[in-house]
Amino acid sequence: MGKRILVTYFSATGTTRAVAERLAKAAGADIEEIVPAEPYTAADVDWRDPNSRSSVEHQHREMRPELAHSIDITPYDVVFVGYPLWWETAPRVVRTFLESEDWSGKTIVTFATSGSSIRGADGVQLHDSAPAAHWIAGRRLAANVKESELDKWVAGLDL
Numbered sequence: 302m303g304k305r306i307l308v309t310y311f312s313a314t315g316t317t318r319a320v321a322e323r324l325a326k327a328a329g330a331d332i333e334e335i336v337p338a339e340p341y342t343a344a345d346v347d348w349r350d351p352n353s354r355s356s357v358e359h360q361h362r363e364m365r366p367e368l369a370h371s372i373d374i375t376p377y378d379v380v381f382v383g384y385p386l387w388w389e390t391a392p393r394v395v396r397t398f399l400e401s402e403d404w405s406g407k408t409i410v411t412f413a414t415s416g417s418s419i420r421g422a423d424g425v426q427l428h429d430s431a432p433a434a435h436w437i438a439g440r441r442l443a444a445n446v447k448e449s450e451l452d453k454w455v456a457g458l459d460l
């Protein structure tokens with residue numbers, strides 16, 4: 302029997318959302334958005350402003366922005382977790398999600414979009430937020446990645 306796959310993603314400005322939608326099609330997966338209780342405004346994601354919300358969250362590793370709703374991962378074997386790279390790591394709200402769930406018996410594969418960075422896309426930095434999961438190293442995906450390339454990637458993961 303095939304694995305039951307869920308694609309989850311956080312996206313502040315839509316790039317990761319568009320990639321996640323293509324990935325879900327390629328993987329034959331369901332899709333769920335990681336939605337922060339308080340949405341990120343343009344001012345919140347101003348990385349040039351050291352006092353912006355994203356900058357402050359980055360400076361404080363322990364911050365865990367609340368979720369608008371939980372995501373039920375129990376029916377799934379494999380969960381893709383997608384996010385934009387913020388300073389070469391995942392936004393803190395992704396950790397809120399990871400730390401809210403029971404990952405025993407589940408496989409996590411990350412994917413990330415970015416301006417150009419690759420570091421942080423493999424998900425290694427996040428392992429401590431879901432130590433019970435079986436982690437497969439993820440990758441950066443270009444904003445315009447084609448479904449055929451995603452097909453190949455998913456097939457190569459040997460899930």
Ligand SMILES: Cc1cc2nc3c(=O)[nH]c(=O)nc-3n(C[C@H](O)[C@H](O)[C@H](O)COP(=O)(O)O)c2cc1C
Pocket residue numbers: 311312313314315316317318346347348355356384385386387388389390414415416417418419
């Ligand atoms: C706060 C912040 C920090 C970022 N840091 C990086 C970075 O370190 N490297 C990079 O290549 N892009 C960086 N970016 C660009 C985003 O990763 C990129 O625009 C991403 O595709 C946005 O995804 P989204 O539209 O799903 O939110 C940053 C963007 C923001 C808002």
